Amino acid sequence: MPWKGSGSGPRGRGRRTDIANAIRRAERSVFVVIGKVLVVALFFLFAIASAASDAWVIAALAGVGAFIVASVILPVEDLRDGMSWLWSGKFGEWVHGLYLRLIPGRSPSERRRGLVSVRGLVVLGLTVCLLSSVVFVAGTAFAQEDDEERICADVTHDYLSDDSYATDFEEHGVIESTDRNVKTTLEETDAFVRLSVENPNNYCVDMTVKVHPETIPPAEVGEVSAADGDTDSMWRNVHDFDTDQSYTEITFRIDAEDELTFAPNRMRVLGIAWKDEQTSGGVLDRITAPLKDDSLEQRTYQINSSEGSIVTVPLEHSDGQSIDEWTAVYQINDGEWRPITTDSADPAFYRTVDGGAAVQFHFDTDGYDKGDIEVEFTANPNSIDKAKHEWRSYASSWSDLFNFNFDLLWLTPLAGVRL
DSSP: OOOTTTTHHHHHHHHHHHHHHHHHHHHHHHHHHHHHHHHHHHHHHHHHHHHHOSSHHHHHHHHHHHHHHHHHHSOHHHHHHHHHHHHTTHHHHHHHHHHHHHSTTOOSSOSSOOSSOHHHHHHHHHHHHHHHHHHHHHHHHHHHHHHHHSOOEEEEEETTSOTHHHHHHHHHSEEEEEETTEEEEEEEOSSBEEEEEEEOSSSOEEEEEEEOTTTSOOOOOEEEEBTTSSOEEEEEEEEETTTTEEEEEEEEEEOTTEEEEEOOBHHHHHHHOOOOOSOTTOSSOOEEOSSOOSSSOOEEEEEEGGGOSEEEEESBOTTSOBOOOEEEEEEOSSSOOEEOBSOTTSSEEEEEEGGGTEEEEEEOTTTSOTTOOEEEEEESOOHHHHHHHHHHHHHHHHHHHHHHHHHHHHHHHHTTOOO
């Protein structure tokens, strides 16, 4: 008895079989891809370990592992055959044959002309020059971007470490310092405060120059351009926690085998400078807290507006110490402490600079007399310090609310009085 619709049955089973086979192939492909991804990941793991490990044994073993994995991933046989083709001279023979066929008068079969005319050679030369100029411009732009991202050596010239620098500057008007072949010269003339820098090394240097307050009064000068106009430096008024001393810190980058001169106007520096009017021990009133932290001794500092309109406090130090947390309050010579914020309308406010590596306190020296505004800064506060800060914030908020209601009660009866 013949099948009804005999064409549909087998074809239906065949389609189901094809779908099942396709699913099996897809499953197999997924596992194959996972295996290859694991090999690639292993290569990158070895490469990173070889480059980043400080232990030379681990770096060497990781380098061997990366080489072995790379020999599996890369077509080593094809690369070997290609190198053999170049080394055997066959590549040179092929290029020579191409040269004979293209250059006019060099073809063995056509003595008078080649496949390329003189006009074609001129066009080819112009095209090569044009492409070379484009590549040169692109390479220059890439080099400029790379210059901003490159890692340079860190060099610090500390004119604070020896008081003889200040004495020599007072007597001769010029002082010098050399470290890692980088030479800096500080000179004060009638017109300028001049900083000259020479870097004979074949690498760039990130410079930090710390100037004694008796050499140049600490001043928040800001950005100062070099005489060549291509390099900028930052002049800041900085507090040092370890020495309880305020000074001008100058930071900039100098290229390899380069010389720079920074010469801000003398009146610009002295006009905004401030001097320490406290005792010779420093401008900060140190109060040691009962507990200590592993990275920095917890201390409280008093900073007032007599020390300048802007005061910078570094949160990170070259010796590894850092301030991970801090609190600050201020008062306006009335004994009432208020939490300091970023509101520039307040008599005192703060800004973070250098990507959070320092904090600047700004004082309203125009609206208040010298020394009327005082900031209490606490580094790495403990539980007692935090509770004290919370209480001051709470008391300040109630005080402000009371003063607002008190003023409102006085103003309400006067609202209906005509003057």
